[in-house]
Amino acid sequence: MSAHPPASEQDWLAAYDPRAFAPVAVTVDVVALTLRAGRLAVLLVQRAEPPFQGHWALPGGFLRAGRENLAHAAARELAEETGLQGTDATAALDRVHLEQLGTFGDPDRDPRMHVVSVAHLAFAPDLPAPTAGTDAAAAAWHPVDTLDLPATGDDGRTPLAFDHAAILGHGLDRARAKLEYRPLATAFLGPTFTIPELRAVYEAVWGEPLHPGNFHRKVLSVPGFVEPTGTTTDRGGTRGGPRARHYRAGPAHLLHPPLLRPGREQRNP
């Protein structure tokens, strides 16, 4: 068969079994975000093999053809590369929110061949430190503010492998936007939490302080966002203050009205 059939032969291509001519691989990558010590962090693995040996990369791997769908592949890769595969770890992973982020398929994004990567976005509560998988030299949570995106690599640090810096940038944008109208911030917290803890999630993801009083009012005014448990914290904050009430996530899937980020009206690109 011809290596470069002319443009008019797309019907010819479609009539044949693509496994005979289409050297395309499909991988799944995961932008897994969590809160570590009050800072937004992303899970990265250090590549043990070429290409990009020694570089940090998003966890991911090849889709198992014919045996799993994309969401399952993403969940499997996340479990494998965090080392969270025990019974209690499975319970922790059940609390993870996982959604598709986008698909990246430039022909030269992988030097080996044409690899189409379906990126996913995961919001996780504070997971234990990851253990490196067999094809990785290390795995760790990295605070995103020290990655200094999108200029990663310009100041001497090793840049992320492949186009993973761009994928991570998309994931952060999506996470910041999605917190406005979906109750996903609770996915970063335990089963119960306080309003100030919820506010800390928003401040960490958005990277700016929020007005405590207004945030409190808005969260409680959204129907189904949080519901009180009736209990409070055992003691006040480390620097004083009254005890905070406990809440749990409510049944809402959509925040109405949304919690909008401050100061996003004056810039129009």
Place this chain on the structure above:
Amino acid sequence: MSAHPPASEQDWLAAYDPRAFAPVAVTVDVVALTLRAGRLAVLLVQRAEPPFQGHWALPGGFLRAGRENLAHAAARELAEETGLQGTDATAALDRVHLEQLGTFGDPDRDPRMHVVSVAHLAFAPDLPAPTAGTDAAAAAWHPVDTLDLPATGDDGRTPLAFDHAAILGHGLDRARAKLEYRPLATAFLGPTFTIPELRAVYEAVWGEPLHPGNFHRKVLSVPGFVEPTGTTTDRGGTRGGPRARHYRAGPAHLLHPPLLRPGREQRNP
């Protein structure tokens, strides 16, 4: 090589050239929306070959491995299956907004093999009637309100091929939501338009009438959405009324404040 390597061998898989073991195909499908006679319509092609022979399907085809990225493949498929490949047609296609919608990769969504489809969404001005490609029996714009999604096929009509009904549903949801905060409605219109024409786009996509006065006020209050050309229509509407002013699309990429759909606050799933 083993047809079913055990779960612990993912590193083994990653170390090998996937073209030797991964029977996965990547296709690109397009949900192309336009306005025909004031109604929202989607481009469908009738399949000439099995599987789903005779069924209507979204236009799409295989990604040309190593020679194009996903956006290029989507634009190529759209051009091919609309028969718009001439010079003036290229100009018409330049006005089309194209974006990635999502990727669908269930192992059994195609009976032949595991096919991962990267769906795209296109907003087009009133394009000419399409001509069927070589692998299609027919191609036509179908008003979406007669498709009766997602129950397509229940009332005797032939259902869409593969999981294309679900993909189309996602596309319509995305289009309706995106019109709120992106100036994409102008992509359905010509280079200049009137405010009532723009309102007709929103009413057709959202499927409900809008308050003319409030819509007018809101469109003009969004900086960079539209800018006046200084001219007006040659005459009033067919049933009377004054001449409407002409506008063209402004430089804004984001609508601030957004144009929100009415009546979306009382239902929380």
Place this chain on the structure above:
DNA sequence: TATGTTGACCTCACAGTGAGTACGACCGGC
């Protein structure tokens, strides 16, 4: 006990909205 911090709640001014009204240009029909 003294002092500073903080969660919960409140007030006030203002921007944006839905609903309705007003006006006059314009159409078709008589």
Place this chain on the structure above:
DNA sequence: GCCGGTCGTACTCACTGTGAGGTCAACATA
């Protein structure tokens, strides 16, 4: 040429949600 109806544009009004700030009492630390 007149007339009734249509419709683009503009305005008013009441209401909602917001940002900014204040108040108070519970609480920690010294």
